[in-house]
Amino acid sequence: MNAEYTDARALDSWRQDEIDWGMFGVPEAELGVLGDVAGKDVIELGCGTAYFGAWLAKRGARVTGVDLTPAQLETARRCSEELGIPMELIEANAEDVPLPDGSFDLVLSEYGASIWCDPYRWIPEAARLLRPRGELVFLRNSTLCVLCAPDDPDGKVGERLLRPQFGLHRMEWSGEDEGVDFQLPHGDWIRLLRAAEFEIEELWELQAPESAETHSYYGFVPAEWARKWPAEEIWKARKRG
Numbered sequence: 001m002n003a004e005y006t007d008a009r010a011l012d013s014w015r016q017d018e019i020d021w022g023m024f025g026v027p028e029a030e031l032g033v034l035g036d037v038a039g040k041d042v043i044e045l046g047c048g049t050a051y052f053g054a055w056l057a058k059r060g061a062r063v064t065g066v067d068l069t070p071a072q073l074e075t076a077r078r079c080s081e082e083l084g085i086p087m088e089l090i091e092a093n094a095e096d097v098p099l100p101d102g103s104f105d106l107v108l109s110e111y112g113a114s115i116w117c118d119p120y121r122w123i124p125e126a127a128r129l130l131r132p133r134g135e136l137v138f139l140r141n142s143t144l145c146v147l148c149a150p151d152d153p154d155g156k157v158g159e160r161l162l163r164p165q166f167g168l169h170r171m172e173w174s175g176e177d178e179g180v181d182f183q184l185p186h187g188d189w190i191r192l193l194r195a196a197e198f199e200i201e202e203l204w205e206l207q208a209p210e211s212a213e214t215h216s217y218y219g220f221v222p223a224e225w226a227r228k229w230p231a232e233e234i235w236k237a238r239k240r241g
Helices: 002-015 051-057 070-083 119-129 143-147 186-195 223-228
Strands: 041-045 062-067 088-091 104-110 130-141 170-173 179-182 198-206 232-239
Touching: 002 051, 002 070, 041 051, 041 119, 051 062, 051 070, 051 104, 062 070, 070 088, 104 119, 119 130, 119 186, 130 143, 186 198, 186 232
Parallel strands: 041 062, 041 104, 062 088, 104 130
Antiparallel strands: 130 232, 170 179, 198 232
């Protein structure tokens, strides 16, 4: 994926001035998820090419990016050096980050650890890394989208439920997107976050804008579907303390 899509567009993403969310580019200016990040210590778990972290660094945050994929981190380092946007980049599993407890004000995951790591491991790790009253923000596929996603690698999310919600956790996919990701229903997310000493502050169910078109690469969710039902959701929680 790094060579096919993310590497090719990384520099343009780093240069982007405005923050947006997800496949359909919902503007942060409309949602107000992050607030003022200036002066905050931020860690992005599963940062990929770290363009989201770059957006925060340009707003005065001190950003650390963590990812398991060397190629993604090399792309991020190249962008950081070329654009002069400082960022610490660490090759590590977001389920076991080699950094001290209580090091950060904000833990962020935008389609990183939020889908590629086991939530029963990375959520407690996020809590460990946060200072008291620190924030956790993550973007993931909506549960409804997962329930309507076909196993056929060429298929599109449709208007029928195709799998049970009960027992949702480890997902195995075939074809072009072959691999494993992790998805939970809302009730399990709430219980997990509370068990990890988080207070849930907000859940944004994203609607594709009227002007949005089906994504050129992540085309499994038609834009028309995402205008009717949430394809993606952002969770925000705060560590107790």
